[in-house]
Amino acid sequence: EAQVTQNPRYLITVTGKKLTVTCSQNMNHEYMSWYRQDPGLGLRQIYYSMNVEVTDKGDVPEGYKVSRKEKRNFPLILESPSPNQTSLYFCASSFKRDNTYEQYFGPGTRLTVT
Amino acid sequence: GDSVTQMEGPVTLSEEAFLTINCTYTATGYPSLFWYVQYPGEGLQLLLKATKADDKGSNKGFEATYRKETTSFHLEKGSVQVSDSAVYFCASRLSGGFKTIFGAGTRLFVKA
Numbered sequence: 001e002a003q004v005t006q007n008p009r010y011l012i013t014v015t016g017k018k019l020t021v022t023c024s025q026n027m028n029h030e031y032m033s034w035y036r037q038d039p040g041l042g043l044r045q046i047y048y049s050m051n052v053e054v055t056d057k058g059d060v061p062e063g064y065k066v067s068r069k070e071k072r073n074f075p076l077i078l079e080s081p082s083p084n085q086t087s088l089y090f091c092a093s094s095f096k097r098d099n100t101y102e103q104y105f106g107p108g109t110r111l112t113v114t
Numbered sequence: 115g116d117s118v119t120q121m122e123g124p125v126t127l128s129e130e131a132f133l134t135i136n137c138t139y140t141a142t143g144y145p146s147l148f149w150y151v152q153y154p155g156e157g158l159q160l161l162l163k164a165t166k167a168d169d170k171g172s173n174k175g176f177e178a179t180y181r182k183e184t185t186s187f188h189l190e191k192g193s194v195q196v197s198d199s200a201v202y203f204c205a206s207r208l209s210g211g212f213k214t215i216f217g218a219g220t221r222l223f224v225k226a
Contacts, residue, residue, distance in 0.1 A: 099209060105157030
């Protein structure tokens with residue numbers, strides 16, 4: 001089954017404790033993204049990756065890091081989480097069809113930083 | 115900058131009612147336009163898309179037409195069901211671009 005998986009689904013942590021949210025896709029997509037979803041703001045892009053070892057900042061990259069060492073994996077790293085990073089996070093992978101990109105989303109990771 | 119604006123919710127309808135969720139966009143070029151749906155506890159799923167002016171996207175009884183003159187992509191469905199209760203997101207993406215811009219989302223409740 002084609003899918004994007006994220007782990008963990010739920011995480012409660014404390015300020016300053018480094019964490020990683022994993023993302024994996026089994027569709028051989030080149031393009032992957034991370035978003036955060038906050039009430040009234042929709043989804044905002046944190047980072048994206050066009051292929052292995054190629055990443056770039058989205059609209060809200062501060063406080064986050066990513067890596068793309070393999071095509072299927074795109075982990076999101078919070079080196080020193082703060083309460084304003086409490087949010088719902090989605091990973092997505094994309095493929096090109098009809099001259100545009102369609103995205104497949106993971107199920108989300110709800111992060112609470114106290 | 116580029117942006118997507120959609121009507122605020124929640125929208126509450128009775129089953130079999132007609133649905134319209136408004137969406138307008140601003141873009142420096144000619145974007146592709148999308149509607150995504152998010153059911154409770156799940157990630158977003160692509161509902162429909164249109165890649166150029168006057169294109170109509172459709173899926174599962176939902177439709178939206180890309181109107182360049184009004185920079186709009188309103189979502190419609192003739193007869194909603196309880197199972198359509200979800201959050202709906204309008205989004206745009208410039209051709210060849212790597213960024214998708216999402217609206218704030220509109221929550222739809224459908225009562226039996």
